[in-house]
Amino acid sequence: MSVELAEHPINQPASPAPLVRVEDLLMHFPVYKGILRRQIGAVKAVDGLTFDIRKGETLGLVGESGCGKSTTGRALLRLYRATGGRILFEGKDIAALDGEPLRRMRPRMQMIFQDPQASLNPRMTVGSIIAEPLIEHGVYKGEARKAKVRELLDAVGLNPDYVNRYPHEFSGGQRQRIGIARALALDPDFIVCDEPIAALDVSIQAQVVNLLKDLQKKLGLTYLFISHDLSMVKHIADRVAVMYLGKMVELADVATLFAVPKHPYTKALLSAVPVPDPQVEATRKRIILKGDIPDPANPPVGCKFCTRCPEAIERCFVEEPVWREVDPGRHVACHRV
Amino acid sequence: MSDAVIKPPHGSPSAPLVTKQRTLAADVWRQFRQHRGGVVGAIVFLTIVFLVIFGPYLHGINPAALDVRSRNLGISFAHPMGTDNLGRDMFAQVLAGGRTSLSVGITAMMLSLLLGTTIGVVAGYFKRLDGPLMRLTDLFLALPLLPLLLVIIMLFRDVLRARFGPETGIFLLIVFVIGITSWMQTARIVRGAVLSVKEQEFVLAAKSIGTRERRIVTRHILPNVLSPIMVSATLGIATAIITESALSFLGLGFPSDFPTWGRLLYDGVNFMTINPSRVIWPGLAISLTVLSINYVGDGLRDALDPRIRGR
Numbered sequence: 001m002s003v004e005l006a007e008h009p010i011n012q013p014a015s016p017a018p019l020v021r022v023e024d025l026l027m028h029f030p031v032y033k034g035i036l037r038r039q040i041g042a043v044k045a046v047d048g049l050t051f052d053i054r055k056g057e058t059l060g061l062v063g064e065s066g067c068g069k070s071t072t073g074r075a076l077l078r079l080y081r082a083t084g085g086r087i088l089f090e091g092k093d094i095a096a097l098d099g100e101p102l103r104r105m106r107p108r109m110q111m112i113f114q115d116p117q118a119s120l121n122p123r124m125t126v127g128s129i130i131a132e133p134l135i136e137h138g139v140y141k142g143e144a145r146k147a148k149v150r151e152l153l154d155a156v157g158l159n160p161d162y163v164n165r166y167p168h169e170f171s172g173g174q175r176q177r178i179g180i181a182r183a184l185a186l187d188p189d190f191i192v193c194d195e196p197i198a199a200l201d202v203s204i205q206a207q208v209v210n211l212l213k214d215l216q217k218k219l220g221l222t223y224l225f226i227s228h229d230l231s232m233v234k235h236i237a238d239r240v241a242v243m244y245l246g247k248m249v250e251l252a253d254v255a256t257l258f259a260v261p262k263h264p265y266t267k268a269l270l271s272a273v274p275v276p277d278p279q280v281e282a283t284r285k286r287i288i289l290k291g292d293i294p295d296p297a298n299p300p301v302g303c304k305f306c307t308r309c310p311e312a313i314e315r316c317f318v319e320e321p322v323w324r325e326v327d328p329g330r331h332v333a334c335h336r337v
Numbered sequence: 338m339s340d341a342v343i344k345p346p347h348g349s350p351s352a353p354l355v356t357k358q359r360t361l362a363a364d365v366w367r368q369f370r371q372h373r374g375g376v377v378g379a380i381v382f383l384t385i386v387f388l389v390i391f392g393p394y395l396h397g398i399n400p401a402a403l404d405v406r407s408r409n410l411g412i413s414f415a416h417p418m419g420t421d422n423l424g425r426d427m428f429a430q431v432l433a434g435g436r437t438s439l440s441v442g443i444t445a446m447m448l449s450l451l452l453g454t455t456i457g458v459v460a461g462y463f464k465r466l467d468g469p470l471m472r473l474t475d476l477f478l479a480l481p482l483l484p485l486l487l488v489i490i491m492l493f494r495d496v497l498r499a500r501f502g503p504e505t506g507i508f509l510l511i512v513f514v515i516g517i518t519s520w521m522q523t524a525r526i527v528r529g530a531v532l533s534v535k536e537q538e539f540v541l542a543a544k545s546i547g548t549r550e551r552r553i554v555t556r557h558i559l560p561n562v563l564s565p566i567m568v569s570a571t572l573g574i575a576t577a578i579i580t581e582s583a584l585s586f587l588g589l590g591f592p593s594d595f596p597t598w599g600r601l602l603y604d605g606v607n608f609m610t611i612n613p614s615r616v617i618w619p620g621l622a623i624s625l626t627v628l629s630i631n632y633v634g635d636g637l638r639d640a641l642d643p644r645i646r647g648r
């Protein structure tokens with residue numbers, strides 16, 4: 001691990017070591033067509049990401065629908081086999097891990113899913129859903145396991161007597177809590193929250209987000225928090241990464257990013273967020289992006305954002321901007337910055 | 338809002354303090370009893386099974402006993418279902434035939450279900466095997482069934498008879514033949530269901546936990562494709578009983594002095610105009626069995642689904 005750190009010195013000396021380090025991650029889904037099922041191309045869902053997630057922080061990941069946020073999260077947890085690149089978890093490359101060694105890594109990193117209904121097996125009781133990770137990794141047995149399940153339910157704010165109920169007997173917010181309890185069962189270090197609140201009612205969103213924050217404080221968790229909702233990201237994240245069409249366009253800490261966005265795409269995204277101050281809100285100018293998000297199977301040459309960018313220059317259409325650190329801890333991929 | 342961890346008060350009506358383990362079997366049974374069709378079906382089916390097993394002890398006439406003086410009789414106290422053209426007692430024959438038909442039907446259904454479910458699940462879950470297994474299924478669907486059956490039976494009948502005796506030998510052969518020629522529909526339906534279930538997030542969740550593939554299949558996939566399997570099973574018994582009848586009719590099934598429902602039905606066809614009860618009774622037995630099993634299957638399917646069970 002120390003070797004890895006020496007190889008990749010961190011720019012902010014005060015910041016803690018990265019828990020997860022992603023280097024040039026690629027995730028392409030092949031597209032087959034015709035009777036011979038020949039591969040005619042690939043959906044470049046994730047196309048070269050490089051970033052770290054520091055221990056104990058929350059990294060927010062935002063972007064339009066279909067830009068590859070979920071795919072990034074799933075590839076990090078090795079639910080997919082990455083097409084290329086490295087995923088270093090505490091300095092250990094897990095991108096090529098397989099079989100039993102990968103299974104042994106699983107407890108360290110977990111996921112909370114977007115759709116609390118679909119992520120719980122309708123035919124299993126809550127007790128057995130939460131006990132499944134414990135059974136699979138044989139960490140608790142018999143009575144101790146039952147006690148642990150009740151403890152977990154209690155920790156996410158559910159009545160421990162609910163163990164014998166089925167998922168359909170709960171509300172959306174309660175189901176999401178069950179999902180959180182399952183993710184916590186194996187005492188992970190890192191949790192990918194894939195839009196954990198998108199399917200919930202606004203009043204419950206805050207409850208779940210606060211629960212996640214509380215748990216982070218108590219258990220020292222590290223989150224990758226995927227969301228559409230910029231104001232929620234502002235509330236929970238320490239740093240924010242913005243994605244567009246499989247690429248990261250900007251990464252900075254929350255305050256900086258929301259105060260002075262550098263990438264035109266980030267500017268456009270932020271211009272859509274309402275501001276609480278009525279005076280500022282009255283003068284807020286929305287940047288409306290023209291056109292649609294291009295097809296990730298056939299992205300534009302040059303900068304991926306050039307087709308919709310209000311600030312595009314000639315160079316943007318031919319040369320892809322590199323992902324560089326413009327200020328300490330602040331990465332942008334844009335020719336104009 | 339600051340207190341995100343809201344605990345429902347203990348003992349509130351929405352939070353009953355029952356921590357007693359709810360067992361799946363008890364839940365399923367409780368729900369099954371509420372399905373009227375299922376209960377009636379189960380009673381009818383169990384009655385048929387009971388009659389077929391114990392009937393011959395109560396109705397002590399030998400089904401093979403000839404009595405030329407009492408041919409083609411109608412319903413009477415001595416012969417509750419009348420007699421056939423050789424004076425054999427129909428009731429005794431229907432009871433004896435039921436033993437064979439039911440055991441062939443159930444065993445062949447189980448074999449075909451096992452084959453169909455396994456192939457369907459493997460094809461649906463493992464992408465690499467999907468193509469080959471589905472082509473195999475298509476191949477079986479395209480096979481001309483009767484010539485195939487003819488060949489198999491011609492080839493193996495004598496071998497099996499010599500090995501296991503005439504009745505067990507032919508029983509095994511027929512069950513095998515029906516089983517391997519009727520699994521294709523099940524396989525296709527199960528594959529489709531698996532394909533849609535495996536894309537659900539709970540399967541991904543299981544993967545992220547580190548659940549082994551085998552367990553993902555048995556714990557998450559199989560229980561969620563139970564409904565189509567259940568439907569296949571109930572239809573499978575019916576098809577098996579009817580296929581066995583067809584085989585017996587072609588002279589490929591059980592020997593002619595060995596009654597089965599299908600055999601009785603086809604033997605009776607020629608005498609339908611003189612003595613309609615010869616086709617009515619075995620036909621009724623087949624229909625009742627198939628119908629009652631369908632209802633039981635319906636009830637079981639609902640009882641096994643917690644979303645319906647909750648209502």
Ligand SMILES: Nc1ncnc2c1ncn2[C@@H]1O[C@H](COP(=O)(O)OP(=O)(O)OP(=O)(O)O)[C@@H](O)[C@H]1O
Binds near residue numbers: 029044068069
């Ligand atoms: N298994 C797959 N096979 C082929 N293409 C896929 C697959 N999964 C995702 N994609 C494609 O990859 C792209 C990114 O998908 P992804 O689910 O990561 O988007 P997202 O950013 O999470 O969107 P949303 O905000 O709507 O959840 C999409 O264009 C999608 O069509």
Ligand SMILES: [Mg+2]
Binds near residue numbers: 069070194195
């Ligand atoms: Mg997504």
